[in-house]
Amino acid sequence: MSSTETLKFECETGNYHTFCPISCVAWLYQKISDSFFLVIGTKTCGYFLQNALGVMIFAEPRYAMAELEEGDISAQLHDFDELKRLCFQIHQDRNPSVIVWIGTCTTEIIKMDLEGMAPKIEQMIGCPIIVARANGLDYAFTQGEDTVLAAMAHRCPEYLAELENHHPNLVLFGSLPNTVAEQLTRELASQGINVSGWLPESRYEELPQLGPGVFVCGVNPFLSRTATTLMRRRKCQLIGAPFPIGPDGTRAWIEKICQVFNIQPHLENLDQRENSIWESLEPYISLIKGRSVFFMGDNLLEISLARFLVRCGMIVYEIGIPYMDKRFQASELSLLEKTCKQMNVSMPLIVEKPDNYNQVQRIRALQPDLVITGLAHSNPLEARGITTKWSVEFTFAQIHGFTNARDILELVTRPLRRNNHLKDLGWSELVSQIQPNR
Amino acid sequence: MKLAYWMYAGPAHIGTLRVASSFKNVHGIMHAPLGDDYFNVMRSMLERERDFTPVTASIVDRYVLARGSQEKVVENITRKDQEEKPDLIVLTPTCTSSILQEDLQNFISRAQASTDSDILLADVNHYRVNEFQAADRTLEQIISFYVSSKPNEIVKTEKPSANILGIFTLGFHHQHDCREIYRLLKDLGIEINLVVPEGCAVTDLKKLTQAWINIVPYREIGLMAAKFLEKEYQMPYISTTPMGLVETASWIRQICKQTNSQMDYEKYIDYQTRFVSQAAWFSRSIDCQNLTGKKALVFGDATHAAAITKILVREMGINVCCAGTYCQHDGDWFREQVQAFCDKVLITDDHTRVGNMIAEIEPTAIFGTQMERHVGKRLDIPCGVISAPIHIQNFPLSYRPFLGYEGTNQIADLVYNSFTLGMEDHLLEIFGGHDVKTVITKNLSTDQNLIWESSAMEELQKIPGFVRNRIKRNTEKFARSKKLEKITVEVMYAAKEALAA
Numbered sequence: 001m002s003s004t005e006t007l008k009f010e011c012e013t014g015n016y017h018t019f020c021p022i023s024c025v026a027w028l029y030q031k032i033s034d035s036f037f038l039v040i041g042t043k044t045c046g047y048f049l050q051n052a053l054g055v056m057i058f059a060e061p062r063y064a065m066a067e068l069e070e071g072d073i074s075a076q077l078h079d080f081d082e083l084k085r086l087c088f089q090i091h092q093d094r095n096p097s098v099i100v101w102i103g104t105c106t107t108e109i110i111k112m113d114l115e116g117m118a119p120k121i122e123q124m125i126g127c128p129i130i131v132a133r134a135n136g137l138d139y140a141f142t143q144g145e146d147t148v149l150a151a152m153a154h155r156c157p158e159y160l161a162e163l164e165n166h167h168p169n170l171v172l173f174g175s176l177p178n179t180v181a182e183q184l185t186r187e188l189a190s191q192g193i194n195v196s197g198w199l200p201e202s203r204y205e206e207l208p209q210l211g212p213g214v215f216v217c218g219v220n221p222f223l224s225r226t227a228t229t230l231m232r233r234r235k236c237q238l239i240g241a242p243f244p245i246g247p248d249g250t251r252a253w254i255e256k257i258c259q260v261f262n263i264q265p266h267l268e269n270l271d272q273r274e275n276s277i278w279e280s281l282e283p284y285i286s287l288i289k290g291r292s293v294f295f296m297g298d299n300l301l302e303i304s305l306a307r308f309l310v311r312c313g314m315i316v317y318e319i320g321i322p323y324m325d326k327r328f329q330a331s332e333l334s335l336l337e338k339t340c341k342q343m344n345v346s347m348p349l350i351v352e353k354p355d356n357y358n359q360v361q362r363i364r365a366l367q368p369d370l371v372i373t374g375l376a377h378s379n380p381l382e383a384r385g386i387t388t389k390w391s392v393e394f395t396f397a398q399i400h401g402f403t404n405a406r407d408i409l410e411l412v413t414r415p416l417r418r419n420n421h422l423k424d425l426g427w428s429e430l431v432s433q434i435q436p437n438r
Numbered sequence: 439m440k441l442a443y444w445m446y447a448g449p450a451h452i453g454t455l456r457v458a459s460s461f462k463n464v465h466g467i468m469h470a471p472l473g474d475d476y477f478n479v480m481r482s483m484l485e486r487e488r489d490f491t492p493v494t495a496s497i498v499d500r501y502v503l504a505r506g507s508q509e510k511v512v513e514n515i516t517r518k519d520q521e522e523k524p525d526l527i528v529l530t531p532t533c534t535s536s537i538l539q540e541d542l543q544n545f546i547s548r549a550q551a552s553t554d555s556d557i558l559l560a561d562v563n564h565y566r567v568n569e570f571q572a573a574d575r576t577l578e579q580i581i582s583f584y585v586s587s588k589p590n591e592i593v594k595t596e597k598p599s600a601n602i603l604g605i606f607t608l609g610f611h612h613q614h615d616c617r618e619i620y621r622l623l624k625d626l627g628i629e630i631n632l633v634v635p636e637g638c639a640v641t642d643l644k645k646l647t648q649a650w651i652n653i654v655p656y657r658e659i660g661l662m663a664a665k666f667l668e669k670e671y672q673m674p675y676i677s678t679t680p681m682g683l684v685e686t687a688s689w690i691r692q693i694c695k696q697t698n699s700q701m702d703y704e705k706y707i708d709y710q711t712r713f714v715s716q717a718a719w720f721s722r723s724i725d726c727q728n729l730t731g732k733k734a735l736v737f738g739d740a741t742h743a744a745a746i747t748k749i750l751v752r753e754m755g756i757n758v759c760c761a762g763t764y765c766q767h768d769g770d771w772f773r774e775q776v777q778a779f780c781d782k783v784l785i786t787d788d789h790t791r792v793g794n795m796i797a798e799i800e801p802t803a804i805f806g807t808q809m810e811r812h813v814g815k816r817l818d819i820p821c822g823v824i825s826a827p828i829h830i831q832n833f834p835l836s837y838r839p840f841l842g843y844e845g846t847n848q849i850a851d852l853v854y855n856s857f858t859l860g861m862e863d864h865l866l867e868i869f870g871g872h873d874v875k876t877v878i879t880k881n882l883s884t885d886q887n888l889i890w891e892s893s894a895m896e897e898l899q900k901i902p903g904f905v906r907n908r909i910k911r912n913t914e915k916f917a918r919s920k921k922l923e924k925i926t927v928e929v930m931y932a933a934k935e936a937l938a939a
Contacts, residue, residue, distance in 0.1 A: 043448070376475065
């Protein structure tokens with residue numbers, strides 16, 4: 001293979017299956033424990049949330065729908081009064097530290113001025129109201145978190161440089177379970193880098209200080225709006241690094257941060273750490289080495305996961321992805337390219353806004369060993385003898401840092417291990433053309 | 439605006455898509471923003487459907503918002519026509535797209551010029567009707583589109599035959615109920631002409647009028663179509679739900695009268711009731727004596743809630759203190775059905791009102807939807823699930839009809855199990871648990887010389903309860919193997935890395 005080969009990008013029709021970005025309330029209300037999320041939308045939004053979140057809905061969640069009725073759509077009711085009434089009620093019943101309004105497709109179409117109303121209602125009830133437009137017109141799945149964090153970045157207190165000492169101030173952005181955030185913080189601490197805060201913290205009231213002189217670094221690949229906001233509006237300095245997914249990504253992430261702060265990473269330490277993780281992954285890697293994988297694309301983690309899987313010895317045929325920010329993901333893309341060259345495999349095709357129908361045709365032709373896809377296609381593909389792993393799990397599982405690399409492979413290899421158990425039974429294709437008798 | 443956490447019935451387009459995708463070779467296209475195709479996930483996951491759900495979205499995005507759909511919808515229709523070659527394409531707007539007020543009918547007329555399939559626009563108002571009403575309407579719409587024979591040209595089947603209207607995807611035990619109805623009809627010497635829409639080709643719908651009668655097992659969906667066929671083609675329909683012994687008997691009598699059956703159906707009913715179904719005997723057996731006068735609350739869709747209420751009261755002697763439904767559009771019918779059987783009638787689609795009612799009357803058992811099951815969990819009241827909305831566990835693989843004589847057995851089991859569980863719980867409470875020598879801790883470590891640092895202890899508390907003990911054990915095992923005496927957060931992470939988590 002020629003070493004000049006580079007990544008190929010394509011863009012299809014955008015007719016693909018993904019979750020609506022309002023699903024971000026599911027993990028954000030859990031992360032930010034003193035928040036309340038109000039999704040302003042229709043029955044369709046509510047139905048999606050209630051079904052997609054399954055059991056969580058029964059645990060008195062700190063989120064609700066402001067369900068728009070015909071009167072709201074036809075402007076017979078005054079949105080301002082309606083929202084004021086609901087927010088008063090929420091404030092009274094739950095007393096949250098912040099109410100996050102999630103704007104939806106409908107509020108976009110009827111041009112409800114959420115940003116205009118929020119400050120007024122905020123004043124009246126004395127509780128901050130943040131507006132995030134996480135709608136399906138503009139965004140896919142995890143990008144919902146991006147819109148919320150971008151809106152939240154405006155509420156972070158101003159960084160006062162003179163009160164701090166000369167130590168570089170680093171804020172990490174991206175919502176991670178508290179344990180994982182703690183692990184990454186400690187990982188950097190062991191290199192002598194102090195993380196001064198996270199966006200978001202586990203409480204709204206503890207949002208980190210931002211401003212000129214603060215360095216920021218993302219932990220998830222779908223946070224490009226947040227990154228832009230932090231740079232342009234809060235004048236922070238962005239560290240563009242690969243994302244800490246997989247031991248290779250984590251190491252590159254740490255090294256990049258060290259490099260920016262002019263700190264010599266404890267290389268021995270880091271080498272030993274990465275190697276021991278790779279060693280512990282060996283049983284999993286032996287299962288996937290040389291196997292092929294196809295990402296249909298729905299959560300924007302695809303590039304990082306593909307890069308890690310290439311490093312594990314897999315061959316990636318196609319990386320479908322809803323949206324590709326080549327600037328925010330630049331380091332990740334070049335690490336992917338480098339990894340492909342190192343592992344001597346051909347560059348995968350990156351398909352932005354994929355077309356699921358066309359992808360299924362390609363899957364049929366390529367017969368990959370594993371397809372990473374949404375729940376809409378998993379069972380039908382399995383019935384046709386094609387092994388799948390549903391992509392949503394990668395969003396909810398703990399996949400960041402050295403410690404959690406195993407969890408990624410646990411997910412990736414699960415269908416393959418299952419197949420090993422069932423392989424001698426002889427019924428892997430389970431679609432029938434014959435109509436059964438009743 | 440309404441503050442809502444949960445809803446019993448879905449949005450209109452779900453109903454339309456459930457009908458469309460149940461037919462064979464019919465494709466649904468939604469005019470919807472990205473992410474609204476959640477229906478495909480539900481069908482694929484809940485029904486464990488092996489085939490790709492024949493539903494795609496014509497995506498509404500910023501460009502559509504700014505300039506209108508223009509060619510997009512037409513292109514999507516013609517594309518699906520070529521790819522899938524369906525008999526019919528049903529185009530449906532969603533809540534969001536219906537506000538755009540684009541002339542979808544115009545797109546359809548334009549697409550018709552270049553496609554072989556028929557194309558219909560679902561005629562439902564997304565802000566006025568719910569999932570059930572929309573499904574009912576769509577079924578009628580498709581049937582009236584394909585049934586066009588003139589009344590004087592209709593040739594009825596030689597032997598008595600029936601259509602079953604309203605069996606379809608994501609329905610509560612629909613597949614099992616359908617099989618049970620089929621068995622009953624076979625016993626009565628009646629052939630099935632068509633089951634609509636599940637597995638039915640739209641091209642077969644022209645045969646619909648050849649049947650002698652229509653059977654509508656569930657009130658929510660199919661009644662509009664049955665009424666249409668009665669009005670236009672003088673086809674009688676039977677809308678009794680054959681759920682429970684009494685209703686099944688009445689259903690059989692109606693069918694036999696409508697088809698001028700020559701068989702001794704009273705004898706059949708008697709035999710089935712007393713010996714094939716175990717439910718009649720069950721309610722006489724001494725076990726069931728204990729159920730007398732026990733308090734129950736019933737909530738669900740109109741069909742199931744009404745039928746279960748009647749079974750509990752009439753066939754088992756249980757006291758239903760409150761019967762309710764979320765089918766508000768059918769409230770009058772429901773009230774009339776259950777009024778004589780219960781103390782209170784509750785018609786609402788607000789789950790908190792149902793929850794408060796349960797808390798207030800404290801029934802011994804609840805028969806409701808998944809929501810009531812969870813309320814029951816919180817209040818420690820057992821619950822049998824009798825109606826949608828439902829979870830994947832309500833799509834059992836084994837044969838579990840609610841209708842017909844086998845259905846009565848299933849319901850009896852469900853009722854009995856709910857109550858005995860409740861009884862058992864009470865007895866346990868009175869006598870202080872199953873076994874006095876309960877295993878207090880699952881911790882198998884013998885030496886206690888490991889010290890947990892307070893920060894590590896805090897970290898441990900962050901771990902979800904159901905795995906916490908395992909993590910604790912693993913960490914201690916790891917610490918011991920490394921001869922560590924103190925457990926810090928670092929040790930915990932190291933343990934996770936070292937051991938299979």
